Amino acid sequence: MKKNQHDQVVYRIAAETIEALALMFLVPDEEAPAGSDIDRITASACFTGPFSGQLVVSVSRAVLVELTGNMLGLDDGTPVPLEQQRDALKELANVICGNLLPEIGDVQQVFHIEPPIILDAMPEPQSDGGESLAGRACLTTDSGTAEVAIFIEQTQDVGVAG
Amino acid sequence: MSLNILVVDDSSVVRAMIIKTLGLAGIDVGEVHQASNGREGLDAIDAHWIDLVFADLNMPVMDGEEMIDQLRANPLWEDLPLVVISTEGSATRIARLEEKGAYFIHKPFTPERIRDVVTQLIGHENEKKSA
Numbered sequence: 001m002k003k004n005q006h007d008q009v010v011y012r013i014a015a016e017t018i019e020a021l022a023l024m025f026l027v028p029d030e031e032a033p034a035g036s037d038i039d040r041i042t043a044s045a046c047f048t049g050p051f052s053g054q055l056v057v058s059v060s061r062a063v064l065v066e067l068t069g070n071m072l073g074l075d076d077g078t079p080v081p082l083e084q085q086r087d088a089l090k091e092l093a094n095v096i097c098g099n100l101l102p103e104i105g106d107v108q109q110v111f112h113i114e115p116p117i118i119l120d121a122m123p124e125p126q127s128d129g130g131e132s133l134a135g136r137a138c139l140t141t142d143s144g145t146a147e148v149a150i151f152i153e154q155t156q157d158v159g160v161a162g
Numbered sequence: 163m164s165l166n167i168l169v170v171d172d173s174s175v176v177r178a179m180i181i182k183t184l185g186l187a188g189i190d191v192g193e194v195h196q197a198s199n200g201r202e203g204l205d206a207i208d209a210h211w212i213d214l215v216f217a218d219l220n221m222p223v224m225d226g227e228e229m230i231d232q233l234r235a236n237p238l239w240e241d242l243p244l245v246v247i248s249t250e251g252s253a254t255r256i257a258r259l260e261e262k263g264a265y266f267i268h269k270p271f272t273p274e275r276i277r278d279v280v281t282q283l284i285g286h287e288n289e290k291k292s293a
Binding site: 017020021068071072073084087088090091094095097098099101102107108109110111112113114115 | 172173174175176178179182220221222248249250251252253254255269270272
């Protein structure tokens with residue numbers, strides 16, 4: 001998998017956030033997620049500020065069911081409505097984004113994060129001056145996989161803080 | 163004494179998590195009201211006796227900071243105890259919220275953090291009442 005500037009910090013923040021929110025422990029997966037987009041649910045949180053872009057989280061359906069159940073403190077096997085699953089994924093995107101931006105920017109910088117939305121699929125990086133892929137992590141657990149990616153508008157140069 | 167709580171967040175999952183965490187933290191909760199944006203939050207405060215508000219920042223219709231500004235501008239609610247629970251990472255913005263009298267809890271949160279902040283808040287309110 002191609003290396004990007006912020007891959008390591010994306011992985012660390014994603015893993016820490018999933019662990020804290022849902023008590024799930026995911027490990028790095030060097031391979032891109034298998035399966036079609038129909039097997040996954042994807043959410044995006046757009047942000048603006050000193051630099052702009054979007055944070056995208058894409059998880060396999062089984063992971064999302066477990067994630068949502070854990071966030072809500074439900075017993076194993078309790079049915080989880082799809083709307084709550086989507087809500088949980090949007091919140092995951094929101095929290096990862098909020099924790100990641102000060103790491104790749106600066107704690108004094110003010111960002112505005114839009115309410116997250118559900119996407120049909122993980123976006124493709126743009127080579128024509130749009131958003132470029134600045135960091136990506138693939139994580140795996142027994143239930144399935146999670147992919148987290150941050151895209152930043154190509155007009156802005158962002159270095160790693162500290 | 164039970165606290166009547168208002169939870170303001172556009173995510174129903176987060177509202178459920180906060181309410182569950184209040185129980186895990188051992189907070190004596192009375193009535194629990196929920197709102198999905200700042201506008202609904204203000205309506206709930208107008209309609210019910212609320213002792214403590216938990217609010218997110220980034221919400222549609224009316225965000226958390228605008229809700230706080232409107233609360234602090236109203237003599238009825240200028241001292242209403244308020245806790246912001248948000249992913250906000252800007253030290254600048256957090257300081258601004260604290261200047262408006264809001265306590266801040268960073269997401270993801272723990273029951274211990276919520277317990278400590280509520281305990282601090284209740285202690286502060288009791289001090290004001292006995293002064």
